[in-house]
Amino acid sequence: MGMLYQAIRGAVRLFSRKWETVWEEPYDGSLAVFCPNHAGAMGPISMCAHFELTDSCYSWMNSGMMSAKEVPAYVRQDFWWEPGCKMEPLYSATIPYIAAAIIPPILRSAPGVPVYHDSRVIKTFRRSIELLKEGKNLIIFTEQPAGHGMSAAELNKGWLQIGPMAWRTLKVALKFYPVHIDLKQRRITVARPVAYQPELPLKEQEATILEAVKQGISTGQFVDGQQVVAEKE
Numbered sequence: 001m002g003m004l005y006q007a008i009r010g011a012v013r014l015f016s017r018k019w020e021t022v023w024e025e026p027y028d029g030s031l032a033v034f035c036p037n038h039a040g041a042m043g044p045i046s047m048c049a050h051f052e053l054t055d056s057c058y059s060w061m062n063s064g065m066m067s068a069k070e071v072p073a074y075v076r077q078d079f080w081w082e083p084g085c086k087m088e089p090l091y092s093a094t095i096p097y098i099a100a101a102i103i104p105p106i107l108r109s110a111p112g113v114p115v116y117h118d119s120r121v122i123k124t125f126r127r128s129i130e131l132l133k134e135g136k137n138l139i140i141f142t143e144q145p146a147g148h149g150m151s152a153a154e155l156n157k158g159w160l161q162i163g164p165m166a167w168r169t170l171k172v173a174l175k176f177y178p179v180h181i182d183l184k185q186r187r188i189t190v191a192r193p194v195a196y197q198p199e200l201p202l203k204e205q206e207a208t209i210l211e212a213v214k215q216g217i218s219t220g221q222f223v224d225g226q227q228v229v230a231e232k233e
Helices: 003-015 042-050 071-078 088-109 121-133 158-170 202-219
Strands: 020-023 032-036 057-062 112-115 137-139 143-147 150-155 175-182 187-190
Touching: 003 042, 003 088, 032 042, 032 202, 042 057, 042 175, 042 187, 057 121, 071 088, 112 121, 121 137, 121 158, 150 202, 158 202, 175 202
Parallel strands: 020 187, 032 137, 032 175, 057 112, 057 137
Antiparallel strands: 143 150, 175 187
16 A cells, blocks of 8 residues: 555545445455445545445556556546536546546555456456455445446446455355445445355356345345444454
8 A cells, every 4th residue: 555545545534524334234354345336436435535444455446547548548438527518628638638647646556456358357366366365355346337427237247257266266255245335425335245155156146146236336225224333443
């Protein structure tokens, strides 16, 4: 964890109002993958600054946003401004390059795992396994981007390969926790986890895991309506 990241996270905590983390069931200390809704740029910021287990977590980060050369293309692709607005020519000529100067140094300073979208993706999984072996948890934003701060209804599913990989290499049945970030209520709600089942092929449990994560990140509501607030250590 770099000094730049620590300074920015400290400033966010200092100048923002208090957040709470609410659990459907108390966290048992097992190795876990936390899967939050993206909530625009504020989702990752909130998880890094306010999630009570953040010090034990490493986040998956788009490798393209960690490279100054690649950031402008990603910014334009994700529409960081309202498409077709009057100021779009000015925004397109300035915002991508401002982002390229600011974002990569911050992300490289943060405790993260670069996510590649080509043959280098094996590096993402190898690094994730190394961190799990060290006792770290992972944060993976599973929603597909849909442009201008929006996320698609369907979730990415390539990240699910971390389940069988963790079992083969570490003999750990990972737990996947759906997480709902509520910016208005300043609340991070962690639903009951769904665990990887090593006795079943991934294909047979893929839909179950994805549906649990989808429901948990979209509503932040528990099935039984009961919420358990985790005790602070």
